[in-house]
Amino acid sequence: MQEGPLLSVCIPAYNRAGVLGVLFESILNQDFEDYEIVITEDASPEREQIKSVVKDYSRKNSGRIRYIENTENLGYDGNLRNIINQSAGKYCFFMGNDDLMCPNALRKVASAVTRYDDIGVVLRSYAAFDGSPDNIVQEFRYFDSEKFFPSGAKSISTIYRRSVVIPGMVLHRETAIRYNTDRFDGILLYQLYLVANILTEKNGIFLPDILVLYRNGGIPYFGNAEKESEHFVPEEHTPESSLHFIQGMLDIASYVEKTRGVAIFEAILKDIGNYSLPILGIQSNKSFPVFFKYWLGLARMGFWKNSLFHIYFILLLALGQQRLDQLVTLIKNRLGYTPTIGNIYRGA
Numbered sequence: 001m002q003e004g005p006l007l008s009v010c011i012p013a014y015n016r017a018g019v020l021g022v023l024f025e026s027i028l029n030q031d032f033e034d035y036e037i038v039i040t041e042d043a044s045p046e047r048e049q050i051k052s053v054v055k056d057y058s059r060k061n062s063g064r065i066r067y068i069e070n071t072e073n074l075g076y077d078g079n080l081r082n083i084i085n086q087s088a089g090k091y092c093f094f095m096g097n098d099d100l101m102c103p104n105a106l107r108k109v110a111s112a113v114t115r116y117d118d119i120g121v122v123l124r125s126y127a128a129f130d131g132s133p134d135n136i137v138q139e140f141r142y143f144d145s146e147k148f149f150p151s152g153a154k155s156i157s158t159i160y161r162r163s164v165v166i167p168g169m170v171l172h173r174e175t176a177i178r179y180n181t182d183r184f185d186g187i188l189l190y191q192l193y194l195v196a197n198i199l200t201e202k203n204g205i206f207l208p209d210i211l212v213l214y215r216n217g218g219i220p221y222f223g224n225a226e227k228e229s230e231h232f233v234p235e236e237h238t239p240e241s242s243l244h245f246i247q248g249m250l251d252i253a254s255y256v257e258k259t260r261g262v263a264i265f266e267a268i269l270k271d272i273g274n275y276s277l278p279i280l281g282i283q284s285n286k287s288f289p290v291f292f293k294y295w296l297g298l299a300r301m302g303f304w305k306n307s308l309f310h311i312y313f314i315l316l317l318a319l320g321q322q323r324l325d326q327l328v329t330l331i332k333n334r335l336g337y338t339p340t341i342g343n344i345y346r347g348a
Contacts, residue, residue: 006110007035008089008173012079013097014042014221017049020097024057027095028064032106037065039097040083043073044221075225077182077190080166084176091122092173094191098215099167100133105211109170112205116148120202121195122170123149123159124211133213138329140165141208141337147347149204154345156199157267159206160253161275163195168212171195172202183255186227187248196256196264206347208337239283239294246272246279250301273306274341277328280312281321288317308341 009027013020027037041050047069054067068086070079084092091113095101113119125141142162149155163169171194179197184190222241223232231244253268272279276298283294295313303309315324332338340346 004088004090005034005036006089006113007032007091007093007106007170008087009035009037009101009106010083010087010092010094011037011039011097012042012076012083012094013039013050014044014079014224015046015050016098016218017046017053019215020050020053021057023095023097023100024053024065026101027106028057028061029103030101030106031104032110034110035093035106036087036089038068038083038087039065040068040070040079040086042070042075042079042225044224073225075185075228076188076222077185078225078227080190081180081182084171084173085180087173089173092171092176094166094169094171095212096167096214096218098218100213100215101168102209102211102213105168108207108209108211112146112207113170116203116205118151118202119205120151120172120175120198121149121159121163121204123162123204123206124168124170125206125208126165126168126212126214127210128214128216130216136213137216138325139210139332141210141332143206143208143346144335144337145208147206149199149206149345149347151199151201151203153262153264153267155204155347156196156256156262156264157271158345158347159199159204160192160196160264160268161249161271163191164189164249165214166191167214172198175202184248184252186225186231187252188222188228188232188245189248189252192249193252193256196252196262197260200256200260200262237282239286239290239297242279242283243294243297246298247301269302270306270342271344273303273309276303276306276309277312277316277324280309280316281324284316284321291317 058065127139223234
């Protein structure tokens with residue numbers, strides 16, 4: 001017999017109190033009842049404002065929302081691990097504290113995890129917006145229809161990179177807890193460590209419907225926690241932090257390959273390289289010497305073997321990120337999903 005709700009909507013919170021209310025509204029207006037909301041506040045400067053917003057919504061929705069204050073700033077990875085441990089649902093449905101949940105999202109996830117056997121990871125589709133949620137600027141839909149991914153190396157290699165963005169991501173809670181570790185704290189990719197491990201024993205499912213809206217332009221607060229401060233600077237995207245982030249993706253893949261006996265590293269390296277345009281683009285506005293040094297740092301990680309990685313670099317120099325982003329968006333809109341590059345496993 002299941003104890004607790006089917007879904008825990010997990011909101012790791014740091015600042016952004018001003019947009020927390022609209023997130024609560026988007027969740028509480030769902031046409032679904034078997035869920036709880038858990039929010040863990042990570043000792044941010046806006047703790048009192050966040051507490052006030054939560055208190056207001058808790059009063060209106062008795063028993064639905066649980067609020068936890070961390071005694072110290074755990075950082076992104078530590079707070080993500082903490083909220084999983086604090087949750088009571090069979091599955092954790094993660095939301096960034098400045099993002100929005102689409103109507104019927106919880107019902108669609110609940111349907112998926114009950115229609116298929118032994119689901120451990122749900123790979124969602126999402127859209128990004130600027131300013132107002134009516135201003136959708138890009139959709140991220142990896143396949144054109146629902147896909148089932150049986151446990152194993154091939155499914156890990158497909159789902160891994162596509163699970164970087166946290167809103168809408170769904171994990172089987174008890175399995176995630178079994179893999180608890182602080183080994184990769186400070187990388188900002190604890191979710192990838194969990195996805196890779198969970199998919200060694202449980203199945204995955206991809207849902208084509210847009211489940212969440214991702215708010216563009218949010219201020220990055222990474223670097224305030226002790227384990228993040230060496231590599232990340234709050235409110236900045238430095239070349240050094242970007243290199244650390246990508247190296248972390250590869251380090252986690254290598255570690256899981258060795259400890260779980262699944263051959264995933266080379267496939268993940270190739271997949272990241274094939275879709276490395278945004279990875280390069282995030283630093284392409286820097287001066288040429290800085291951008292070149294960044295490109296070289298990525299190349300040395302193993303991406304030098306990928307021809308598309310070099311082509312993207314040249315195109316960014318020739319056309320600029322904005323024009324390339326517009327072209328990518330046009331292609332996605334025409335197809336209705338992200339174009340497939342390389343020999344990507346598409347499920348059973």
